[in-house]
Amino acid sequence: MSPIRSYDTTTETAAKTTTGSLATVADGKKRKPGSSGSQKYWKSLRSSLRRDQSLYLLALPGLLFFILFKYVPMWGVLIAFQNYFPFKGMLGSEWVGFAHFARFFAHSDFILLFRNTLAISLLNLLLFFSVPIIVALCLNELRSMLYKRIVQTVIYMPHFLSWVIIAGLTFLLLGKGEGLINAMLEAAGRPRIDFLTNPDSFWMLVTLQAVWKEGGWGTIVFLAAIAGIDPQIYEAARVDGAGRLRQIWHITLPGIRGVIVILLILRLGDIMDVGFEQIFLMYNGAVSEVAEVFDTYVYRVGIQQGQFSYSTAVGLFKSVIGLILVLLANKLAKRMGEDGVY
Template identity: 70%
Template sequence: MTMLRQQQQAAPASPARSGESRLGRLIKDMSRDKYLYLLALPGVLFFLIFKYVPMWGVVIAFQNYSPFAGIIHSDWVGFEHFQRFFSNPEFMLLFRNTMAINLLSLIFFFPLPIVLSLMLNELRSVLYKRVVQSVVYMPHFLSWVIISGLTFLLFAKGEGLVNKMLEAIGLSRIDFLTNSNLFWGMLTMQSIWKECGWGTILFLAAMAGIDPQVYEAAKIDGAGRIRQMWNITLPAIRSVIVILLILRLGHMMDVGFEQVFLMYNGAVSEVAEVFDTYVYRVGIQQAQFSYSTAAGLFKSVVGLALVVVSNWIAKKLGEDGVY
């Protein structure tokens, strides 16, 4: 009898009891940390309402969707819209423009917040550092409508400030806004001016966690400012750089509809038409909802694949990765 009781006591709990205990622990944790859960609630609701719930709508990419029949009663057509999208002569044009703009952003824009963070981190005057940070942060809070308006005021051929300055010094005016050769560069410069300062926040936060004694030891060993940045600061923020790079690669099919749409004109249509503007033109203006959803789903799948592959490569190279 004694051995039987010991075996019963040592026996694992039933799945129901195990589930109840997990539920009880969850309730206990939520009760203990209720303010932290309340703090996280707005963010959770945002992603549920605006990110996860709308994902149900991607099923219309496999249907001949009719607003009158609804998602449930629309006819299923399988991959017909995807075949039409990939066989469309415009597909390669869209792919070229989207990739070119994103590659320029990746090459010229992505490293600049790192460089700016390193420069700000070297400032010894706290007041001057805060003033510079505030100045470079401000463009982030301007809408793309204002940014585009400022671009037109500066670079318009007739009344633009830059062209007036060129004319004043004896040079000919340059058609910045309708020159297809300059369009990708204009978009990249806009992104740099607007978001470069804001992109320094995470890097400066990572630099703030570096032990000052490490720098002091490097000074004793004779390391200068450049050597300290190369051997101490950059390795300390390497994991942040890798994570942000992986996330950036996930948006290689996204250019930003608002920015391109506001700068779009007929003279640059060959280099300005990207997946985002194409989805708007076909899906909203022409009401081809299923076809445009297929194009948007293609973008998302490519972005997910890039994140998974780049995260796998990062882990193979010894980094933590995103997950």
């Protein structure tokens, strides 16, 4: 029986091969090797869209926002390489290459802008990034849930205030003429202090403003990361005699290290973006040497003076620096064993 079966199988295979060859000759063309894989891919994609259509609809507004306001305007960076005139448009303006970049790098303001922006960004990175971590660790140690919620509500509230209100409160508190703190100093027999027009204290002033406004709101991510740590690890540590500080150092901080690394990488991408609105509101002639940053410079030369191509080149340079820092920081995080952003 086995020889007969072997013979039948061979014959059937040969027949199929012959039939396939004849079909190929009849069609006049061969089937593409990757067509079946492509069909499987599109079929799985369609089934995924049908299965998770509610999730895709939920993500659609966010995708449209990024497409319309982040990706579509990227075509505008082309005017950084042109002598752009609004009446001629992007297609009719003269192409000048990297002339605006060379002009910016050779300008005397370049070193000033780079110094001020980098100094404020490093202060924000040192204080504004670390304060939410410390606050989250402190809130996590509170045992009274009522007190914890009250503290969270109080420190979250400044996030919902605009920078105009924050600047107004700063003037009311630190103004030399009508400021509350200077009034208290004068009542105590001490001389008034010029906080708002002192170049030596401007960088620290805007950094403390950012910490007060956004420091509490930044704790949300870290509190969520802490909540994801297994409570049994803390119980085992307490059984072994570890105190609270030991638990924070050996359990909590390692448990949120991945979140800290990711947020740090993203923060490095904005190191050249110190916030136009805050600096613009706190800007005055007495502190212009330390308050002029890339964002205010772009506004001054681009909007007020109408140098659209030159200001676009400045903004593009700032964005490229941020992209390079993100790529380098992500690569470094990968080498250190962290997940990174991508």
